[in-house]
Amino acid sequence: MAKRGFFAELNYQAQQAEKRRRQQEAQAVRARSSAVREHERSLKAAERARATAARASDAQRKAAEKEAARLHVEARTAEVEAMNNDLASSYEDIDGLLAWTLGTDDYVDLESLKVTAEHPPFDPGTLGTPIPPVSELVDPPEPTYEEPPAPKGLAGAFGGKKKHDAALAAAQAEHQRQIEHWTITKAKKHADLVAARVVREKNEVNRLMKFAESQAAYEAECAQRDAEAMAQNEQLTKFINDLAFDVEYAIEDYVGIVLSNSVYPDVFPVEHDHSFDLASRELTLQVAIPEPSTVPSVKEYRYVKAKDEITASPLTAKAQKDRYTAAVHQVAVRTLHEVFEADRAGKIHSVALTVGVNRVAPATGQPEYVPLVMVAADRETFNSFDLANVVPSATLDHLGAAVSKSPFDLTPANTSRGVRQRGQ
Incomplete structure (x- = not known):
């Protein structure tokens, strides 16, 4: 049998x-x-x-x-x-x-x-989402200098000028310190921004490479399914012809x-x-x-x-x-x-x-x-x-x-x- x-x-x-x-x-x-x-x-x-x-x-x-x-x-x-x-x-x-x-x-x-290959939709997952760009840098506001007010009236006549000069020197020193800190902070933020952009570009290139690999694998699987369907249909065509010829x-x-x-x-x-x-x-x-x-x-x-x-x-x-x-x-x-x-x-x-x-x-x-x-x-x-x-x-x-x-x-x-x- x-x-x-x-x-x-x-x-x-x-x-x-x-x-x-x-x-x-x-x-x-x-x-x-x-x-x-x-x-x-x-x-x-x-x-x-x-x-x-x-x-x-x-x-x-x-x-x-x-x-x-x-x-x-x-x-x-x-x-x-x-x-x-x-x-x-x-x-x-x-x-x-x-x-x-x-x-x-x-x-x-x-x-x-006869069959037609059925392909699932391509789903790259997270690889299909571009890595967001690094936000533009917003510099902190530059420190402003505020000069201490000059003494008025009797205060200026009895040693006020000396105290004012001291306050003026202290204010200038503080302003200078703030300027230096602002400059260092600004430079560091710019450096961090450049570094973040480098890392982002590197990760984005890596994502695109993996995306391409995933897409290539998907297309290969589709091609394989198409080839199997074609082979089965060719075999079926032969079978139909053989049946016709007894x-x-x-x-x-x-x-x-x-x-x-x-x-x-x-x-x-x-x-x-x-x-x-x-x-x-x-x-x-x-x-x-x-x-x-x-x-x-x-x-x-x-x-x-x-x-x-x-x-x-x-x-x-x-x-x-x-x-x-x-x-x-x-x-x-x-x-x-x-x-x-x-x-x-x-x-x-x-x-x-x-x-x-x-x-x-x-x-x-x-x-x-x-x-x-x-x-x-x-x-x-x-x-x-x-x-x-x-x-x-x-x-x-x-x-x-x-x-x-x-x-x-x-x-x-x-x-x-x-x-x-x-x-x-």
Whole structure:
């Protein structure tokens, strides 16, 4: 059996990512459902009631406790409703496995797989911000000389001149000291300014160099992404040409892409393996489905107030077997449909399909694959069916399929008659 090719694997991973996104959205929608909202509201109300009861008088406390108990029951009831909604959704998904694909065109436009490199915006961080220039120097004001006033009147006549001369000398000396200090301070500020400008210019040059390096690294990364996208697109172009000219690997890989697009619900995961023979133009396809024990078996959940617990009532054995059997048949018909619908060019003339379960053999303890449906179908016959109106089990019988008598019990399909009884 073939492994997924390069583009099938890329597509598979993209589909898985999209599947996870849809699941998250679905979970968010369910979280917003009325049952869940009511559950959350009731829980909060019950908590408030319990808090009120703790603060209240005996009579108030009893009333609050009664209200808290009522709200607790509401919360548990809402929880059960949410669980039953999820359960119903799971069963709806299983019962509609074939319908899931009928509204979707399974053809894959390979040109749509071509990619364009996506580049994040260039973000140099702090390197993109120029270092601010050093502020211009503002010189301190030059000291002014203020001469002491000359003595007047009698003060000047009795020794005033001598005191004035002394004051004058002191004032001149002080002014001279201030001038010298101002000159030194001014010179130092000018020297500091020159030094700061030198440092700033050095840091700015360093920033510009690192900015250029960062930009060059970003452009190199962009070029690398562009080159990888171009190489992938060239490889895809070759793949498209090989498919057009019936190169075997290309047909096989295209089927891998188609099957990777076949998204099943989480509750019923499916895996595919396949190989293609160009000489016979037959696709051999093996499908692995979940074991019956992994499929939900609960009929409904209910809240038992007396025990304050949620219990589950099981589906009847018949209901479990009927649902699982129907799912097996739907997977078989769905897989044939997806392959033939996707192969517009008619590269595949027939499909030999096996649907089964991987398990550990109870007798040997070794892994084994249990076939539950084995069927061969040719394109012309299968494409004549109106799948919107078929019963899958009847379709398989019409195709002469070998079908397990009890898929739920993992009874292998009986292939003693072969699987090409009709339309050989």
